[in-house]
Amino acid sequence: MCINCATSQFFYITLPLLWPTLAVAILFRLLDAVRMFDLAYVLSSKSRETATISIYARQQLVDFQDVGYGSAVAMLVFLMISLVAAVYVQITKIRLISE
Amino acid sequence: MKRLAKTIALTLLKIVVVFYTIFPFYWAIVSSFKSGAALFSVDFFPAIDLTNYRDLLSNGNFLRNILNSAIVAVSVVTLSLVFAITSAYALGKMKFRGRGIVLAGILGASMFPQIVVLSGLFGTIRWLGLYNSLGSLVLSYMIFSLPFTVWVMTSFIRQIPSELEDAARMDGCSTWAMIWQIYFPLLAPALASTGLLAFIASWNEFLFALTFTLSDTVRTVPVGLALISGSSRFELPFGTIMAASVIVTVPLILLVLIFQRRIVSGLTAGAVK
Numbered sequence: 001m002c003i004n005c006a007t008s009q010f011f012y013i014t015l016p017l018l019w020p021t022l023a024v025a026i027l028f029r030l031l032d033a034v035r036m037f038d039l040a041y042v043l044s045s046k047s048r049e050t051a052t053i054s055i056y057a058r059q060q061l062v063d064f065q066d067v068g069y070g071s072a073v074a075m076l077v078f079l080m081i082s083l084v085a086a087v088y089v090q091i092t093k094i095r096l097i098s099e
Numbered sequence: 100m101k102r103l104a105k106t107i108a109l110t111l112l113k114i115v116v117v118f119y120t121i122f123p124f125y126w127a128i129v130s131s132f133k134s135g136a137a138l139f140s141v142d143f144f145p146a147i148d149l150t151n152y153r154d155l156l157s158n159g160n161f162l163r164n165i166l167n168s169a170i171v172a173v174s175v176v177t178l179s180l181v182f183a184i185t186s187a188y189a190l191g192k193m194k195f196r197g198r199g200i201v202l203a204g205i206l207g208a209s210m211f212p213q214i215v216v217l218s219g220l221f222g223t224i225r226w227l228g229l230y231n232s233l234g235s236l237v238l239s240y241m242i243f244s245l246p247f248t249v250w251v252m253t254s255f256i257r258q259i260p261s262e263l264e265d266a267a268r269m270d271g272c273s274t275w276a277m278i279w280q281i282y283f284p285l286l287a288p289a290l291a292s293t294g295l296l297a298f299i300a301s302w303n304e305f306l307f308a309l310t311f312t313l314s315d316t317v318r319t320v321p322v323g324l325a326l327i328s329g330s331s332r333f334e335l336p337f338g339t340i341m342a343a344s345v346i347v348t349v350p351l352i353l354l355v356l357i358f359q360r361r362i363v364s365g366l367t368a369g370a371v372k
Contacts, residue, residue, distance in 0.1 A: 035212035038305035042325045054214040071218040078215040
């Protein structure tokens with residue numbers, strides 16, 4: 001009947017049951033990764049090659065005192081993230097809020 | 100034979116995972132015993148030399164930073180939990196119009212990248228006169244800790260059967276007493292795990308702490324650690340930095356070990372994490 005029981009069990013039972021939780025976890029980790037700041041800042045300071053978008057925005061805001069431009073960058077990040085989150089929720093059809 | 104191969108493969112995989120997660124911390128401990136040129140030689144079991152630790156613990160600024168971190172984290176956790184229980188009761192047990200919208204808003208706020216609120220928050224903090232004070236950090240940390248705690252507590256409070264509440268109502272229990280005398284004790288394990296996660300997040304926070312504080316006396320430990328510098332600008336005192344990292348990590352490890360069981364159940368109970 002089943003050639004490799006453990007594998008089938010994982011893909012046909014465990015994973016589908018785990019999926020709702022896993023999908024939410026993936027979304028949160030993804031957004032966390034996009035806004036990553038401290039590791040890159042501490043490890044390579046302001047090197048342009050490793051600066052994440054958060055580092056760039058903060059640099060404009062605080063170091064160059066360019067509040068307008070820095071806020072624009074921040075708003076772009078916000079739009080980007082909401083777009084990714086909205087598309088992700090649509091595609092995966094996860095139900096974030098149970099009534 | 101096949102089973103043996105499987106066991107060996109699995110064990111190897113486990114070793115790789117454990118090595119990947121533990122080794123950086125082990126290397127930090129090893130490096131914290133060294134100083135000067137010895138830092139750059141590979142030595143897996145160096146002699147234990149506590150000079151770096153002694154220097155740090157006699158350094159008033161570093162102790163002050165740890166105290167600041169503790170004050171901020173404890174205040175944030177206490178405030179978040181008090182607000183989280185009361186709002187979780189409203190969101191989880193009461194029926195009102197727009198509840199779904201409020202929940203969606205809270206979830207949206209917990210996905211907010213910190214950098215987005217940075218500029219607005221900076222203005223607000225200046226206006227409130229909180230710049231370069233611990234109050235600014237408590238205020239700003241609540242932004243990420245409150246949505247998380249409210250969300251998790253709401254999913255916990257929903258699992259508590261409403262019959263308890265009906266019974267208490269029959270005996271003439273007020274809503275306020277309901278929250279603190281019926282739900283609070285039942286939620287205690289959930290509070291411990293949620294509070295601990297909020298504590299870790301506040302303890303580790305870097306971006307807000309870096310932006311809203313300026314002087315040594317109000318810095319928290321992650322920023323103080325990142326700004327440790329050597330006697331000359333060409334020398335990074337890695338030994339001291341490593342020792343400081345170890346000192347900062349130990350309280351977290353102890354807390355996690357104490358609450359381990361509860362954290363695991365807390366992680367699985369809330370659908371979010």
